[in-house]
Amino acid sequence: MKIRRIEEFKGGWFLGNFEPSLFKTDQFEVCYKQHAKGEAWPRHFHKSATEFNCLVLGSMVIQEMQLKPGDIFVIEPGEVADPVFLEDCHIIVVKTPSISGDKYEV
Numbered sequence: 001m002k003i004r005r006i007e008e009f010k011g012g013w014f015l016g017n018f019e020p021s022l023f024k025t026d027q028f029e030v031c032y033k034q035h036a037k038g039e040a041w042p043r044h045f046h047k048s049a050t051e052f053n054c055l056v057l058g059s060m061v062i063q064e065m066q067l068k069p070g071d072i073f074v075i076e077p078g079e080v081a082d083p084v085f086l087e088d089c090h091i092i093v094v095k096t097p098s099i100s101g102d103k104y105e106v
Helices: none
Strands: 013-015 029-035 050-057 060-062 065-067 072-075 089-096
Antiparallel strands (some): 060 065
Protein backbone atom coordinates (compact mmCIF):
# COMPACT_ATOMS: atom_id res chain seq x y z
CA MET A 1 0.00 0.00 0.00
CA LYS A 2 1.15 3.52 -0.78
CA ILE A 3 0.06 6.61 1.12
CA ARG A 4 0.35 10.13 -0.28
CA ARG A 5 -0.94 13.54 0.86
CA ILE A 6 -3.22 15.75 -1.23
CA GLU A 7 -0.81 18.65 -0.62
CA GLU A 8 1.74 16.82 -2.80
CA PHE A 9 -0.39 17.44 -5.88
CA LYS A 10 -0.91 20.69 -7.80
CA GLY A 11 -4.28 22.21 -6.93
CA GLY A 12 -5.61 18.92 -5.61
CA TRP A 13 -5.37 17.16 -9.00
CA PHE A 14 -4.03 13.66 -8.35
CA LEU A 15 -5.03 11.54 -11.38
CA GLY A 16 -4.64 12.58 -15.02
CA ASN A 17 -2.30 13.52 -17.83
CA PHE A 18 0.06 15.72 -15.80
CA GLU A 19 2.86 15.52 -13.23
CA PRO A 20 2.76 14.74 -10.43
CA SER A 21 0.02 12.14 -10.83
CA LEU A 22 -0.69 8.87 -9.06
CA PHE A 23 -1.88 7.44 -12.38
CA LYS A 24 -1.06 9.17 -15.66
CA THR A 25 -3.83 8.95 -18.24
CA ASP A 26 -5.32 11.17 -20.93
CA GLN A 27 -8.76 9.63 -20.39
CA PHE A 28 -9.75 11.56 -17.24
CA GLU A 29 -8.60 13.73 -14.33
CA VAL A 30 -9.60 13.52 -10.66
CA CYS A 31 -9.27 16.28 -8.09
CA TYR A 32 -10.16 17.08 -4.50
CA LYS A 33 -10.67 20.87 -4.50
CA GLN A 34 -10.96 23.06 -1.43
CA HIS A 35 -12.25 26.61 -1.90
CA ALA A 36 -12.43 29.22 0.86
CA LYS A 37 -15.58 31.21 1.46
CA GLY A 38 -15.55 34.21 -0.89
CA GLU A 39 -12.56 32.93 -2.89
CA ALA A 40 -12.31 34.60 -6.29
CA TRP A 41 -12.40 31.91 -8.96
CA PRO A 42 -12.11 32.98 -12.59
CA ARG A 43 -15.08 32.40 -14.88
CA HIS A 44 -13.95 29.81 -17.39
CA PHE A 45 -14.99 27.05 -19.77
CA HIS A 46 -13.47 24.00 -21.42
CA LYS A 47 -13.68 23.45 -25.18
CA SER A 48 -13.35 19.66 -25.00
CA ALA A 49 -13.71 18.44 -21.43
CA THR A 50 -16.81 17.65 -19.39
CA GLU A 51 -16.58 18.17 -15.61
CA PHE A 52 -18.50 16.02 -13.15
CA ASN A 53 -18.52 17.69 -9.72
CA CYS A 54 -19.79 16.60 -6.32
CA LEU A 55 -20.10 19.23 -3.59
CA VAL A 56 -19.05 17.35 -0.44
CA LEU A 57 -18.99 20.22 2.07
CA GLY A 58 -20.18 23.84 2.08
CA SER A 59 -22.56 25.82 -0.10
CA MET A 60 -22.02 27.64 -3.36
CA VAL A 61 -23.80 29.26 -6.28
CA ILE A 62 -22.98 28.37 -9.87
CA GLN A 63 -24.94 29.51 -12.92
CA GLU A 64 -27.40 31.20 -10.55
CA MET A 65 -28.22 27.90 -8.77
CA GLN A 66 -27.46 27.41 -5.08
CA LEU A 67 -25.92 24.05 -4.24
CA LYS A 68 -25.61 22.15 -0.96
CA PRO A 69 -23.58 19.10 0.12
CA GLY A 70 -24.45 16.04 -1.92
CA ASP A 71 -25.39 18.00 -5.05
CA ILE A 72 -23.73 16.75 -8.23
CA PHE A 73 -23.37 19.19 -11.11
CA VAL A 74 -22.07 18.63 -14.63
CA ILE A 75 -20.37 21.34 -16.67
CA GLU A 76 -20.48 20.50 -20.39
CA PRO A 77 -17.91 21.71 -22.97
CA GLY A 78 -18.47 25.39 -23.76
CA GLU A 79 -20.53 25.99 -20.60
CA VAL A 80 -19.15 28.79 -18.42
CA ALA A 81 -18.33 27.94 -14.79
CA ASP A 82 -18.93 30.98 -12.58
CA PRO A 83 -18.80 29.71 -8.98
CA VAL A 84 -19.41 31.83 -5.89
CA PHE A 85 -18.36 30.13 -2.66
CA LEU A 86 -20.83 31.03 0.10
CA GLU A 87 -18.97 28.87 2.65
CA ASP A 88 -15.72 26.93 2.64
CA CYS A 89 -16.33 24.22 0.01
CA HIS A 90 -14.87 20.80 -0.67
CA ILE A 91 -15.55 19.41 -4.14
CA ILE A 92 -14.63 16.15 -5.88
CA VAL A 93 -14.05 16.79 -9.60
CA VAL A 94 -13.77 14.26 -12.42
CA LYS A 95 -12.94 15.78 -15.80
CA THR A 96 -12.81 13.88 -19.07
CA PRO A 97 -10.72 13.81 -21.14
CA SER A 98 -7.49 15.03 -19.53
CA ILE A 99 -6.26 17.70 -21.95
CA SER A 100 -3.57 20.17 -20.92
CA GLY A 101 -4.52 23.78 -21.67
CA ASP A 102 -8.26 23.13 -22.11
CA LYS A 103 -9.27 25.95 -19.72
CA TYR A 104 -10.30 29.31 -21.13
CA GLU A 105 -11.01 32.31 -18.89
CA VAL A 106 -13.80 34.70 -19.88
